[in-house]
Amino acid sequence: MLSVVEKHLHVEFHRGHHLHCMVAQIPNQMESTHGMSRLIDPQEKWRQILSIFELIADGPGNLKKCHFLVLPEFAMPADRVEDALQFIGQHFRPNTVTMFGIEHINLIGYLQILERYAEDNFETLASVRKDLDSGDIAEIPVNWIITAVKESDGRLRVFLQAKSHPFVGEESLDSHHDLYRGKIAPLFRCHPACFNFMSIVCIDYIYRDLYQSNINIIIEKANEIFFQTRQRLDLLVVLECNPKPEHPAFQDVVNGFYGEYLSFTPGVRDSITIFCNTSRATSGMEGAGLSSFGKSSVIMHRNHRFEPVKYTEFVIDDFNGIPVCRLRFGSQTRLFYFNLPLFQELDPRTTRVPLKIHGIYRPAGDSWQSIDEDTAG
Numbered sequence: 001m002l003s004v005v006e007k008h009l010h011v012e013f014h015r016g017h018h019l020h021c022m023v024a025q026i027p028n029q030m031e032s033t034h035g036m037s038r039l040i041d042p043q044e045k046w047r048q049i050l051s052i053f054e055l056i057a058d059g060p061g062n063l064k065k066c067h068f069l070v071l072p073e074f075a076m077p078a079d080r081v082e083d084a085l086q087f088i089g090q091h092f093r094p095n096t097v098t099m100f101g102i103e104h105i106n107l108i109g110y111l112q113i114l115e116r117y118a119e120d121n122f123e124t125l126a127s128v129r130k131d132l133d134s135g136d137i138a139e140i141p142v143n144w145i146i147t148a149v150k151e152s153d154g155r156l157r158v159f160l161q162a163k164s165h166p167f168v169g170e171e172s173l174d175s176h177h178d179l180y181r182g183k184i185a186p187l188f189r190c191h192p193a194c195f196n197f198m199s200i201v202c203i204d205y206i207y208r209d210l211y212q213s214n215i216n217i218i219i220e221k222a223n224e225i226f227f228q229t230r231q232r233l234d235l236l237v238v239l240e241c242n243p244k245p246e247h248p249a250f251q252d253v254v255n256g257f258y259g260e261y262l263s264f265t266p267g268v269r270d271s272i273t274i275f276c277n278t279s280r281a282t283s284g285m286e287g288a289g290l291s292s293f294g295k296s297s298v299i300m301h302r303n304h305r306f307e308p309v310k311y312t313e314f315v316i317d318d319f320n321g322i323p324v325c326r327l328r329f330g331s332q333t334r335l336f337y338f339n340l341p342l343f344q345e346l347d348p349r350t351t352r353v354p355l356k357i358h359g360i361y362r363p364a365g366d367s368w369q370s371i372d373e374d375t376a377g
Helices: 042-058 061-065 078-091 107-116 122-134 214-229 248-259 371-376
Strands: 003-011 019-025 030-033 036-039 066-070 096-106 141-150 156-162 184-192 195-201 235-239 272-276 297-301 314-317 324-329 334-340 357-364 367-370
Touching: 003 156, 003 214, 019 042, 019 061, 019 272, 036 141, 042 061, 042 066, 042 078, 042 096, 042 367, 061 066, 061 357, 066 235, 078 096, 078 141, 078 156, 096 107, 096 195, 096 235, 107 122, 107 141, 107 156, 122 156, 122 184, 141 184, 141 195, 156 184, 156 195, 184 214, 195 214, 214 248, 248 272, 248 297, 248 324, 324 334, 357 371, 367 371
Parallel strands: 003 184, 019 066, 066 096, 195 235, 235 272
Antiparallel strands: 019 334, 030 036, 036 096, 096 141, 141 156, 184 195, 272 297, 297 324, 314 324, 334 357, 357 367
């Protein structure tokens, strides 16, 4: 199971104004080589990611207000990580958080990158060194993500995290199919903004053993923060490359996370959960079969009062009757830009919808085109 460690950031979000998030639902074309999932088109994939980065850096319209940029699991070519971090450090605005998943590398390669960013990752680095010292696992694949934070003074902070779920390793007798099991998950606490968030990788959201679960550990940590400081976990981001994004196992965990069936959970009741999945054009993932990717979503407690709607690009529903409001997108390749609600407890007199979609973008050659502009044209 994960161990949640606090990481403190100097981030200055504007007081009294909501935050903005861009979710990139883009495809992965993958293949399995020696037990590793790798991108078959790394150069083309980097060009696509760079076009998203350039869109955020240019900031047309209110994209200048983007605080969170989220890309899915496996999205980044491993040999482009330094290029991505360099672009973020040079061109993104201060107070910007970028999350992205990276294709598999082996554990010794993961260690080398951890050592490069040791100052921000000393708990994870110590855990990996201990694991390497205890077994012959240097070549084991690592499914990993990065959270890159450009603080208010322009300093770039880089945090690494490995998926804790062993994936096919649980179902296979062949040790060569094992994945490395990450043990550390950062929980980011922004100062002076008083905004707390964290990210996890796909099935880590539902992973459990007989006595404990990752999500329960997160809830307990968020409750601890609440009882000590009266702050909460404001945002939980799940990076996915998931052919079954609406599997009942995910619905069950969402239900328990927001449902308060056994105990009151003030640390997470008002959390916003974002699932960022790849689009339906994804291919080459083992075990995907005829299932469909896509359907990224934003989930909040039902107290936020959304009316059900259904449009071409998104719907608002209650995720099959559980106590939440869910904004669920379609399955095509899209960029979704929306605000995160400002107030945790809504004034019962207001009729204002707490979450608004500011833009949806479709691919247009080497750039992105607003769907509203396309329709108007």
